[in-house]
Amino acid sequence: MADELIKPDELLSKIDHRPSGAGWMDTPVDIRKGMYCYAANPKSVDTLGLPNARAWNPLEEDWKLPENWQQIIHDGFRERLDKFRSFKVYMDICVRCGACADKCHFFIGTGDPKNMPVLRAELLRSIYRNDFTTAGKILGRLGGARPMTLDVLKEWWYYLFQCTECRRCSVFCPYGIDTAEITIMGRELLNLLGLNIDWIATPVANCYRTGNHLGIQPHAFKDMLDFFVEDIEEITGIQVDPPYMEKGADILFITPSGDVFADPGTYTCMGYMLLFHYLKEKYGLRITWSTYASEGGNFGFFTSHETMKRLNSKMYAEAKRLGVKWILGGECGHMWRVISQYMDTMNGPADFLEEPVNPITGTKFENASSTKMVHISEFTADLIKHGKLELDPSRNDNKIVTFHDSCNPARGMGLLDEPRYVLENVANNFYEMPANTIREQTFCCGSGAGLNAGENMELRMAGGFPRANAVKHVHEEFGVNMLACVCAIDRAALPASMEYWVPEVDVTGLTELVANALIMPGEKERETDLRGEPLPGMEE
Amino acid sequence: MNSEKLLAEKKQAILKSWFQTTVDSYPADTARFLKSQKDPFANPVGQTTYRSLDALMDALITGAGREVMATALDPILRIRSVQTFTPSAATSFVFSLKRIVRKHLPEFGRDGGLAINGLDRQIDEMAMAAFDIYVACREKIFELKATESRKQFFGSLKRAGLIDETEADGPGL
Numbered sequence: 001m002a003d004e005l006i007k008p009d010e011l012l013s014k015i016d017h018r019p020s021g022a023g024w025m026d027t028p029v030d031i032r033k034g035m036y037c038y039a040a041n042p043k044s045v046d047t048l049g050l051p052n053a054r055a056w057n058p059l060e061e062d063w064k065l066p067e068n069w070q071q072i073i074h075d076g077f078r079e080r081l082d083k084f085r086s087f088k089v090y091m092d093i094c095v096r097c098g099a100c101a102d103k104c105h106f107f108i109g110t111g112d113p114k115n116m117p118v119l120r121a122e123l124l125r126s127i128y129r130n131d132f133t134t135a136g137k138i139l140g141r142l143g144g145a146r147p148m149t150l151d152v153l154k155e156w157w158y159y160l161f162q163c164t165e166c167r168r169c170s171v172f173c174p175y176g177i178d179t180a181e182i183t184i185m186g187r188e189l190l191n192l193l194g195l196n197i198d199w200i201a202t203p204v205a206n207c208y209r210t211g212n213h214l215g216i217q218p219h220a221f222k223d224m225l226d227f228f229v230e231d232i233e234e235i236t237g238i239q240v241d242p243p244y245m246e247k248g249a250d251i252l253f254i255t256p257s258g259d260v261f262a263d264p265g266t267y268t269c270m271g272y273m274l275l276f277h278y279l280k281e282k283y284g285l286r287i288t289w290s291t292y293a294s295e296g297g298n299f300g301f302f303t304s305h306e307t308m309k310r311l312n313s314k315m316y317a318e319a320k321r322l323g324v325k326w327i328l329g330g331e332c333g334h335m336w337r338v339i340s341q342y343m344d345t346m347n348g349p350a351d352f353l354e355e356p357v358n359p360i361t362g363t364k365f366e367n368a369s370s371t372k373m374v375h376i377s378e379f380t381a382d383l384i385k386h387g388k389l390e391l392d393p394s395r396n397d398n399k400i401v402t403f404h405d406s407c408n409p410a411r412g413m414g415l416l417d418e419p420r421y422v423l424e425n426v427a428n429n430f431y432e433m434p435a436n437t438i439r440e441q442t443f444c445c446g447s448g449a450g451l452n453a454g455e456n457m458e459l460r461m462a463g464g465f466p467r468a469n470a471v472k473h474v475h476e477e478f479g480v481n482m483l484a485c486v487c488a489i490d491r492a493a494l495p496a497s498m499e500y501w502v503p504e505v506d507v508t509g510l511t512e513l514v515a516n517a518l519i520m521p522g523e524k525e526r527e528t529d530l531r532g533e534p535l536p537g538m539e540e
Numbered sequence: 541m542n543s544e545k546l547l548a549e550k551k552q553a554i555l556k557s558w559f560q561t562t563v564d565s566y567p568a569d570t571a572r573f574l575k576s577q578k579d580p581f582a583n584p585v586g587q588t589t590y591r592s593l594d595a596l597m598d599a600l601i602t603g604a605g606r607e608v609m610a611t612a613l614d615p616i617l618r619i620r621s622v623q624t625f626t627p628s629a630a631t632s633f634v635f636s637l638k639r640i641v642r643k644h645l646p647e648f649g650r651d652g653g654l655a656i657n658g659l660d661r662q663i664d665e666m667a668m669a670a671f672d673i674y675v676a677c678r679e680k681i682f683e684l685k686a687t688e689s690r691k692q693f694f695g696s697l698k699r700a701g702l703i704d705e706t707e708a709d710g711p712g713l
Contacts, residue, residue, distance in 0.1 A: 112567070113570055455685070457681050
């Protein structure tokens, strides 16, 4: 008996923390807590009229799928291949060169090879080959094909919701394959089976029913802005008076509802209010808010094209109803991708609006000639360039700032220099992060595309690490203590990321810094910034 | 020759082997990337891991003690505690150092094993510091989750007009 016992040394030598070397098709999906978001609330799925609304749990074996789910996926796949030429091309042309493989923040942060963009796309391509190509049908696994099974479906769900559709990978693809588009299609297919996550489905249902992601009713929206009016008066001595749904106003302003309800976006919101008041007092410009079009964000984008279109349309309906000349958009991420890349063919052309011209400077925003929607950073940069804003950047001297290019404005609409121009004019201490982490190559916050939930905090922290690592570098090198951005999801997600990785750095929207520096006509001597923190030289 | 000097002489070889072993705890495709990409911004996990291990080797050589080791351990464990490792797998790289040192410095076992005993004690100290940091990181993650939930909860009450002027983050933070 004793001879059969394993000796301690032998036992020790068998301990091995290396993962098995099995190929990706043979590595089964392991759905782990902290890495996924809760399943969609059936009420929200039902509100939107999307299929298969029911309670289900990703950790349970039975996902309560319709009996013919494989057929639904197959038909949905075929429909999208026929409808979207880009999808068909992306399925066919990848040569698996690997250029994208190590560019994804989720791969870099989690170390999970299935987060390599090429492999995430391969999850779908393997089914595409099996179902729709002759070579795939003949060669099977040899040709990279595999049949759709329940395990494959679970793998799709797990990894397609570990992609923030940030498109960093697409910058490096020699063929221009946009892996985000593949994720978008994959999520559309999952939605055919009711497999959404709640952090997307419920905001979308709220937005569809009440007008914004948080389900804030019109009176509560106004109440919040009224609080800001009080705060602004306390800080500046100025009473601002934001107009709501003013017919015949020059411009309609739309921003993500996160700016109205979540710190530190609320300070950015106060910044908008101060800027608009300044423009009204000095130049008579009338910019109106709307409690109907009270959401710039569009989580429909993370659900399906049809849902995105439904949510986007209300912005233009409101602009038409109010008779404004054009729309000014706040600091948002994916709102701008929807506007810049989809709106025009989806709900456009918005020919009932005027081609946007800044009435104060005469600048024609030709880039927005069709969508009729201008980014607040373009607008502010134009005002500064023409000397139309009186600024005291020294009020931001205690902030040593770096700028995080939000993925969608940077890669989705090419907004790279305008925010920097604004920043350089409103703050004296601005330091860039390393070149391969900014502008077109910017790293995602790790929480975009509907993944900013609480239950997937480990995923968010791992995915946010490449960005935080670059922030840490400029913090150590230059003493950076403030991370500026132009996206509401960034403002919601990055504070947690900073708290975990670089606790000395805080997060701000760009317009908050603008408003700190803006010298309002008739203001009292300011002692604090918009957060109530003492201005430089005003410390006790 | 004293043990610190021996360790210092073999530092690069030991570090290389230790880094290799640590990185091999990731799937093979990932490990390849972590080893080959030297840009710290393109490969923050690999480079942070390397720097942490390097600093830990220096701490061992100089006998700098637990606090210095903890500072060196923090960056690597901050990463491994949000990746899909079990607690033992996340911290196992510390223990692997014992085997690696023995392989590279067989002479450590001589003289009644005094040198190796001293080194083992230091590595044990390192392991205890690693447990503390790993748990602190996990606690931070749960704190972040709790704080976000609490903000949402109080925010909802506030929006519903059920409470007035209550700080969203509530008392005690």
